[in-house]
Amino acid sequence: MAIKSLDELRKLKEQALKRRETTQSTGRVQVIVPMGTPGIAAGARETLKAILESIETENLSDVIVRQTGNSGLDEWEPIVQVMVGDQPKVTYGKVSAERAKRIMKEHVIGEKIVAELVVPQ
Amino acid sequence: MIDALQDELVGRGLIDEVQVLETSHISEQPAGLEMVIYPEGVHYIGLTAEDVPYIVDEHFLKGRVVKRFLAKEKPSDDELGPPKSKEVRVVLRNCGKIDPENIEDYILEDGYEALGKVLSEMTPEQVIEQVTNSGLRGRGGAGFSTGKKWQFAKGAPGKVKYIICNADEGDPGAFMNRRVLESDPHSVIEGMIIAAYAIGAAQGYVYCRAEYPMAVKRLNIALKQARAIGLLGKNILGSDYSFDLEVRIGAGAFVCGEETALMASIEGKRGEPRPRPPFPAIQGLWGKPTNINNVETYANIPQIIMQGAAWFASMGTEKSKGTKTFAIAGDVQNSGLIEVPLGITLREVIYDVGGGIKDNKNFKAVQTGGPMGGCLPSPYLDMPVDYESLMSAGSIMGSGGMIVMDEDTCMVDIARFFMDFTQDESCGKCTPCRVGTRRILEILNRICDGDGREGDIETLEMLCKQIKTTSLCGLGQGAPNPVESTLKHFRAEYEAHIREKRCPSKVCRKLINYKIVDACTGCLVCARNCPVNAISGQRRQLHVIDAETCIRCGICEQVCNFNAVVVWS
Numbered sequence: 001m002a003i004k005s006l007d008e009l010r011k012l013k014e015q016a017l018k019r020r021e022t023t024q025s026t027g028r029v030q031v032i033v034p035m036g037t038p039g040i041a042a043g044a045r046e047t048l049k050a051i052l053e054s055i056e057t058e059n060l061s062d063v064i065v066r067q068t069g070n071s072g073l074d075e076w077e078p079i080v081q082v083m084v085g086d087q088p089k090v091t092y093g094k095v096s097a098e099r100a101k102r103i104m105k106e107h108v109i110g111e112k113i114v115a116e117l118v119v120p121q
Numbered sequence: 122m123i124d125a126l127q128d129e130l131v132g133r134g135l136i137d138e139v140q141v142l143e144t145s146h147i148s149e150q151p152a153g154l155e156m157v158i159y160p161e162g163v164h165y166i167g168l169t170a171e172d173v174p175y176i177v178d179e180h181f182l183k184g185r186v187v188k189r190f191l192a193k194e195k196p197s198d199d200e201l202g203p204p205k206s207k208e209v210r211v212v213l214r215n216c217g218k219i220d221p222e223n224i225e226d227y228i229l230e231d232g233y234e235a236l237g238k239v240l241s242e243m244t245p246e247q248v249i250e251q252v253t254n255s256g257l258r259g260r261g262g263a264g265f266s267t268g269k270k271w272q273f274a275k276g277a278p279g280k281v282k283y284i285i286c287n288a289d290e291g292d293p294g295a296f297m298n299r300r301v302l303e304s305d306p307h308s309v310i311e312g313m314i315i316a317a318y319a320i321g322a323a324q325g326y327v328y329c330r331a332e333y334p335m336a337v338k339r340l341n342i343a344l345k346q347a348r349a350i351g352l353l354g355k356n357i358l359g360s361d362y363s364f365d366l367e368v369r370i371g372a373g374a375f376v377c378g379e380e381t382a383l384m385a386s387i388e389g390k391r392g393e394p395r396p397r398p399p400f401p402a403i404q405g406l407w408g409k410p411t412n413i414n415n416v417e418t419y420a421n422i423p424q425i426i427m428q429g430a431a432w433f434a435s436m437g438t439e440k441s442k443g444t445k446t447f448a449i450a451g452d453v454q455n456s457g458l459i460e461v462p463l464g465i466t467l468r469e470v471i472y473d474v475g476g477g478i479k480d481n482k483n484f485k486a487v488q489t490g491g492p493m494g495g496c497l498p499s500p501y502l503d504m505p506v507d508y509e510s511l512m513s514a515g516s517i518m519g520s521g522g523m524i525v526m527d528e529d530t531c532m533v534d535i536a537r538f539f540m541d542f543t544q545d546e547s548c549g550k551c552t553p554c555r556v557g558t559r560r561i562l563e564i565l566n567r568i569c570d571g572d573g574r575e576g577d578i579e580t581l582e583m584l585c586k587q588i589k590t591t592s593l594c595g596l597g598q599g600a601p602n603p604v605e606s607t608l609k610h611f612r613a614e615y616e617a618h619i620r621e622k623r624c625p626s627k628v629c630r631k632l633i634n635y636k637i638v639d640a641c642t643g644c645l646v647c648a649r650n651c652p653v654n655a656i657s658g659q660r661r662q663l664h665v666i667d668a669e670t671c672i673r674c675g676i677c678e679q680v681c682n683f684n685a686v687v688v689w690s
Binding site (some may be wrong): 005020034035036040044072085110 | 137159184186188190216222233234240241299300303304305335339349350351358359413455456457458459621663
């Protein structure tokens with residue numbers, strides 16, 4: 001479908017927004033994994049795989065996993081960001097596959113921040 | 122409140138798990154009662170005793186942060202990571218926030234809105250005027266006014282014109298363009314379409330280095346998606362303007378970041394520069410007028426159209442407007458990519474954003490602008506970072522590399538390192554660069570090996586001047602900068618190497634010696650680890666290193682648990 005005008009672009013934007021809102025309202029938790037070169041080099045693929053595995057084994061239906069580009073925190077890659085409901089985004093650093101599983105268990109399922117893995121501010 | 126909290130905790134059986142501590146004050150000017158909950162460090166303000174049960178219920182039991190009392194320390198939703206003070210994100214605004222492989226994510230961040238505005242409301246002249254007024258200058262390093270460059274290309278005679286994005290980012294340790302292309306490719310594409318419309322080009326190319334496979338992949342995905350919804354191709358957004366874009370991949374030559382060499386490479390020729398003028402704006406790709414800008418320059422364009430020239434010009438200094446991304450690397454605490462307003466001082470970049478020097482060491486120098494930049498010592502720390510200041514200090518803005526060096530760095534060795542790089546990357550077309558850089562490297566190698574001679578410094582100075590003034594392109598013209606600046610600011614180090622055969626920073630292998638001092642316990646660890654068996658000594662007796670056999674690898678120093686191995690020069 002080709003867009004023919006600025007108005008049509010804006011319509012597309014509204015549709016996209018609606019789509020995003022519906023997906024987000026079905027999800028209790030959003031898990032964001034930055035997948036740029038630094039992330040992948042540090043092992044973000046394994047981290048992402050661990051997250052998806054844990055969603056499968058724990059049978060979680062209300063978790064949305066998103067990928068983004070570079071997070072800007074190269075020293076802390078792989079990064080995982082968790083947003084539970086409308087709470088502030090929590091940024092975890094150096095998340096190995098094992099740590100990702102722990103975050104899934106304690107934060108995503110248990111809704112308790114894994115303080116020791118949070119990137120210090 | 123403390124009583125209320127204690128009661129609540131007892132009532133819910135949490136008193137054994139939660140420890141209540143009293144403190145004098147948390148905030149400078151507290152707004153109501155406040156508390157901080159550890160280990161998360163969540164800071165609540167504006168509390169009353171009545172709110173305590175709610176907080177205990179929500180936070181302690183359910184593990185949910187109570188937003189309404191939260192102090193403003195937590196990052197807001199659109200901040201990527203921990204907020205680094207003094208950072209301003211314009212180019213990197215979407216990086217880490219959107220899915221780069223989904224055009225909808227970009228459109229949701231007002232993507233392509235600027236393009237729509239340009240095509241429906243603005244003439245090419247108005248676009249160029251707005252970009253000129255914003256004060257945007259080329260982010261590839263030379264700092265030429267982007268608006269003026271577009272004006273030249275637009276004014277050049279000829280029907281067929283081209284637009285090119287220079288994404289051949291080759292500086293060691295720099296990855297500004299990679300970050301943008303990988304994380305927000307549509308912003309570059311949008312900027313390019315706007316530029317193409319302004320100069321009247323129908324075809325564009327992104328020249329990206331082959332070492333960025335992910336950037337190339339995501340660019341191609343982005344192009345496909347943009348084409349699918351009519352943002353590229355014929356009659357964009359229903360207007361009578363048509364434009365398309367292709368990705369061209371470099372073959373690994375550093376010199377192809379130079380614009381004329383880059384164009385030769387796109388044409389399928391050997392990537393070598395040619396003399397200018399004629400400038401690309403008059404005679405560029407396939408002899409046609411061509412506009413060529415850096416990734417970061419294009420990524421700024423949509424924001425300038427949306428938020429206006431005045432908004433952009435409000436950031437930065439009088440002559441250098443807007444923000445700039447820098448890749449800080451080296452002996453700095455937080456290495457990585459940052460975006461700061463121009464005019465910020467080097468001190469602010471290194472200490473406030475970069476977190477200072479690693480391991481509490483002292484700052485020695487910072488090299489800006491990649492391998493062709495100069496090394497600036499501490500007196501320049503309070504200098505503002507803008508095109509003119511850096512130039513006058515003997516360095517360059519470059520594309521934004523920034524290498525921080527601590528007190529343990531040997532400046533002669535650093536100059537040698539960069540010379541080794543430029544010498545290797547010289548394309549060989551012009552003699553000053555091909556032969557001159559090699560001569561400089563030979564002399565530097567000699568100095569570092571302890572064979573420096575009287576007169577070497579003068580020869581270096583002469584060579585630098587000649588290469589700078591007679592080389593064909595920016596590579597040769599910039600190559601002597603690291604040597605020239607270190608000669609100027611760290612001359613004593615060169616002299617120590619040449620006259621005293623000593624490396625003051627204890628780096629150059631041929632000029633240092635390892636020695637075992639009295640702290641040695643005779644544990645044999647160093648002797649066991651020495652790869653050439655240069656260490657002798659009985660158990661529980663002082664060990665000795667044989668300087669003749671020693672290859673100065675430094676392993677003994679690393680393995681010694683008693684700091685008994687010292688380096689001297």
